[in-house]
Amino acid sequence: MLSISSISKTYPNGVRALDDVTIEIPVGMFGLLGPNGAGKSTLMRTIATLQQPDSGNIVFDGIDVLAEPDRLRRTLGYLPQDFGVYPRISAEGMLDHLAVLKGIVSKSERKQLVDALLQQVNLHSVRKKALAGFSGGMRQRFGIAQALIGDPKLLIVDEPTAGLDPEERVRFHNLLSEIGEDRVVILSTHIVEDVADLCPRMAILANGQIVREGVPQTLTAELEGKVWRKAIDRGELAQCRERHRVISTHLRAGRTVVHVVDDSDPGEGFERHSPMLEDVYFASLHEKTPAGNARTTAA
Numbered sequence: 001m002l003s004i005s006s007i008s009k010t011y012p013n014g015v016r017a018l019d020d021v022t023i024e025i026p027v028g029m030f031g032l033l034g035p036n037g038a039g040k041s042t043l044m045r046t047i048a049t050l051q052q053p054d055s056g057n058i059v060f061d062g063i064d065v066l067a068e069p070d071r072l073r074r075t076l077g078y079l080p081q082d083f084g085v086y087p088r089i090s091a092e093g094m095l096d097h098l099a100v101l102k103g104i105v106s107k108s109e110r111k112q113l114v115d116a117l118l119q120q121v122n123l124h125s126v127r128k129k130a131l132a133g134f135s136g137g138m139r140q141r142f143g144i145a146q147a148l149i150g151d152p153k154l155l156i157v158d159e160p161t162a163g164l165d166p167e168e169r170v171r172f173h174n175l176l177s178e179i180g181e182d183r184v185v186i187l188s189t190h191i192v193e194d195v196a197d198l199c200p201r202m203a204i205l206a207n208g209q210i211v212r213e214g215v216p217q218t219l220t221a222e223l224e225g226k227v228w229r230k231a232i233d234r235g236e237l238a239q240c241r242e243r244h245r246v247i248s249t250h251l252r253a254g255r256t257v258v259h260v261v262d263d264s265d266p267g268e269g270f271e272r273h274s275p276m277l278e279d280v281y282f283a284s285l286h287e288k289t290p291a292g293n294a295r296t297t298a299a
Ligand SMILES: Nc1ncnc2c1ncn2[C@@H]1O[C@H](COP(=O)(O)OP(=O)(O)O)[C@@H](O)[C@H]1O
Pocket: 011, 012, 013, 015, 016, 017, 034, 035, 036, 037, 038, 039, 040, 041, 042, 043
């Protein structure tokens, strides 16, 4: 169990990246969902002991993370958002090297570990190939393998699916769900499907604050009966925004489908829409930044 209490961080340039963040994160996959700039990476780096907050506390399994960073590091695996080391060395050679750095001195123990990790992330057949030639999906799977050295009880993966194609994403999801069975795994993402598919618990971060938290299905159920949709012409959108709480717009077959939130039927030809996690996400962001700031996505 990871307890994060009242963490705040303001950068020297005045940006308040984290504003009194409090969350309890149990064993299993936890999704931290938020748009670019929400503060996800700042929070991930803070938990990973790479930077200090201005105030607050973090406790993991009895370890006071901010006071005892070395103890936390022994049980931490971390895949940073900008994991960018792809040298001409082979996947196998690099993992072996990283295992040495993590203190695994026995050569035979390392060989066994590296083999097992390469099998687990499905890179064993390309273990002799240079990392420099790996695809995005292969790199991210390699990133997971390096994060798993030492069998960490806390694994932090920061936006690992950004830039993966759909097939790679599915493969990566399967890998993460296996890994998340017996440890705390925090997955940060701006992609709603990552959380919907993978995470039994989640939080939405916006402007450095937790704006929603809980079980995805429960959060979705709370919006039941309150989401309405209608296909309109592009030219009607501005007026629609003035009259309703538009949380998102989708292009579908050349028309604009708007989703609005309303406790009762807004009339005007709107029909009830069974809410999805995406509606929860956009509704939460809309509460934080109202007035015509609805998100637009193509579908
Ligand atoms: N080292 C830094 N110095 C100043 N501002 C930063 C720094 N790192 C991040 N920020 C700012 O803090 C906010 C949160 O950034 P970040 O934690 O990277 O969010 P996310 O990972 O959700 O995109 C952004 O406004 C970003 O520009």
